[in-house]
Amino acid sequence: xxxxxxxxxxxxxxxxxxxxxxxxxxxxxxxxxxxxxxxxxxxxxxxxxxxxxxxxxxxxxxxxxxxxxxxxxxxxxxxxxxxxxxxxxxxxxxxxxxxxxxxxxxxxxxxxxxxxxxxxxxxxxxxxxxxxxxxxxxxxxxxx
Numbered sequence: 720x721x722x723x724x725x726x727x728x729x730x731x732x733x734x735x736x737x738x739x740x741x742x743x744x745x746x747x748x749x750x751x752x753x754x755x756x757x758x759x760x761x762x763x764x765x766x767x768x769x770x771x772x773x774x775x776x777x778x779x780x781x782x783x784x785x786x787x788x789x790x791x792x793x794x795x796x797x798x799x800x801x802x803x804x805x806x807x808x809x810x811x812x813x814x815x816x817x818x819x820x821x822x823x824x825x826x827x828x829x830x831x832x833x834x835x836x837x838x839x840x841x842x843x844x845x846x847x848x849x850x851x852x853x854x855x856x857x858x859x860x861x862x863x
Contacts, residue, residue, distance in 0.1 A: 727779060736772065739762040739763055739764040740764065740769055740772045740776045741776060741777075741778050742761075743758040743759050743764065743769050743773075746758040755769055755770070755773075786835050787816070787835060788834055788843055788862075789832065790832050790834075790859055790860070791831055791832075791860045791861070792829070792857075792858065792859050793827050793828075793829060793830075793857040794830055794855055794856055795827055795855040796823035796828055797855045801818070801830065803853050803854065803855065804830075804832070804850060805832075807850055807853060808834060811839050811841045811849070812839045812840050813846070814834055814838070815833075815834050816833045816834055816835060817832070817833045818830065818831070818832050818833075819831040819832075827857060
C-alpha cells in the first residue's frame with residue numbers, strides 16, 4: 720500500500736465536483752440530508768461522483784489542524800473509573816469527542832479516548848500525569 724500524499728490547494732481552482740462533494744458531506748454531517756443519495760442530489764452531483772471522491776476530498780480548517788489528541792488507557796474494571804477520567808478531562812477544559820472501550824478482560828479494559836485540546840488549561844504531558852493519579856488508571860499513553 721502506498722503512502723497517502725496530500726496537497727493544500729485553493730478550492731477556487733478545483734473542478735466544481737470537488738466543491739460539490741464537500742457540500743454533500745456538509746449536508747450529511749449537519750443532518751440536512753438523511754442519506755448520501757439525498758446529499759448528492761442537494762449538492763447537484765450524482766451519487767456515483769459523491770462516492771468516487773468522498774474519501775479523498777476534505778475541507779481544510781486551520782483552526783482544527785492540531786487541536787485533537789488521542790489517549791490510550793488501561794483501566795481497572797471497576798465502577799466509576801471511566802467517569803473519573805472524563806471528569807478530570809472536563810476539569811482541565813478538554814472536550815471528549817469519542818470513547819472506544821474494549822470489553823474488559825483479566826480485570827482491565829483498554830480504552831481509546833479522542834478529545835479536542837484547544838481550550839485545555841494544562842499541557843498534554845501535565846494532563847497525562849493527572850490522569851495517572853486517578854484511582855483505577857493503570858496506564859495512559861498518547862495514541863498513534
